């Protein structure tokens with residue numbers, strides 16, 4: 001299976017219960033297109049596997065004590081149904097699944113743990129893939145998202161496409177109502193686009209989990225935000241998205257990003273996720289909006305320095321040209337990922353030569369960022385909203401079909417694989433080799449249960 005990342009417009013920051021991984025406030029995000037960023041995961045299960053194993057980007061991680069991983073496997077197994085063969089015979093009774101070991105191999109097509117929501121895509125892919133293999137059936141809508149939430153909070157939102165809310169819920173005993181809900185699907189607002197400026201692809205020094213824990217115990221501003229601010233913003237942004245009102249959508253998105261980073265600064269000791277490059281992106285966007293006379297672009301930053309700039313299609317080329325003017329790549333390094341405008345060197349030169357308004361440039365120059373200084377932005381994605389998890393065909397398996405061992409190696413030069421290598425193909429049942437001694441069920445191929 002593959003699963004998307006998502007970038008929140010109203011941020012999740014702070015846990016109500018660490019054990020249940022429930023939040024102190026609701027949040028809402030845009031699911032991004034998997035053509036550009038995704039986690040790809042294969043699951044194989046077998047009775048012969050001695051222990052559960054996970055390979056991430058080709059390297060094995062010990063998951064035998066991972067609370068997050070165990071919660072996902074156990075949670076999905078609890079919803080499992082029996083596995084049938086094509087004639088309707090029971091191959092695996094649901095009571096037997098507990099004896100099956102799980103092998104998982106997963107890779108991200110973008111930097112891992114760098115504030116680009118790799119944990120969201122990764123745990124959503126894991127839960128969606130396990131659900132296929134075990135034929136899991138939800139007893140109420142959103143139940144699988146309550147399981148993904150226990151892997152990583154933001155992962156619950158990656159189980160759906162489009163515009164997705166994570167309702168904080170009120171059940172403090174089970175967390176069963178702290179779940180994701182699709183507010184609008186990915187086809188609702190096709191003109192909405194996103195430019196991602198990767199300022200750093202290094203692993204961040206304060207993880208979200210650790211950062212929000214310190215914030216909850218030390219920041220009064222965070223408590224105020226959760227109590228007094230978020231619900232109004234949730235209502236406002238859902239209305240704005242529904243009405244395709246970019247100005248309101250953009251305003252709330254920017255204000256909420258700023259408030260999230262203000263709570264980080266209010267945390268003791270303070271946490272700094274944005275750096276000077278992030279701040280100069282913020283200044284450029286405000287200058288651009290001032291020049292436009294309206295909110296035409298809106299930035300948001302997760303727990304890292306990388307910027308996501310939401311905008312409408314009509315501003316896409318101009319904004320990209322503006323970014324390339326102030327954050328250029330020195331030479332053409334290949335097409336901008338996902339870009340409709342820059343797919344070869346000629347288009348890249350054209351984008352760089354785009355004639356930006358003199359007054360706009362004068363206003364931007366006055367904000368202190370010099371034109372043409374390269375090296376600060378490592379990579380640019382030009383993307384949009386997309387669907388939730390997708391079933392891939394067998395040929396994309398990251399686990400060896402005979403042995404169930406990892407067969408994926410991360411290329412030396414990048415994050416994951418070249419785009420397009422993992423094609424998207426919906427197939428039906430993909431029972432690979434279910435024999436008494438052999439490997440069980442290959443999860444990126446779809447389930448075989450009664451549904």
Ligand SMILES: Nc1ncnc2c1ncn2[C@@H]1O[C@H](COP(=O)(O)OP(=O)(O)OP(=O)(O)O)[C@@H](O)[C@H]1O
Nearest residue numbers: 039106112113114115116117118119122208302303
């Ligand atoms: N494809 C994947 N499959 C399973 N687990 C993954 C996958 N990708 C990332 N993870 C887990 O998520 C962790 C990274 O999460 P972290 O929250 O630190 O970064 P992030 O998700 O990239 O950033 P953020 O959530 O702040 O945007 C990894 O160390 C790994 O444990």
Ligand SMILES: C[C@@](O)(CCOP(=O)(O)OP(=O)(O)O)CC(=O)O
Nearest residue numbers: 008011012152153154208209302303
């Ligand atoms: C800033 C954020 O991206 C924080 C995401 O935090 P995580 O979901 O990664 O945290 P855990 O639940 O501890 O795994 C905001 C958001 O995505 O809403």
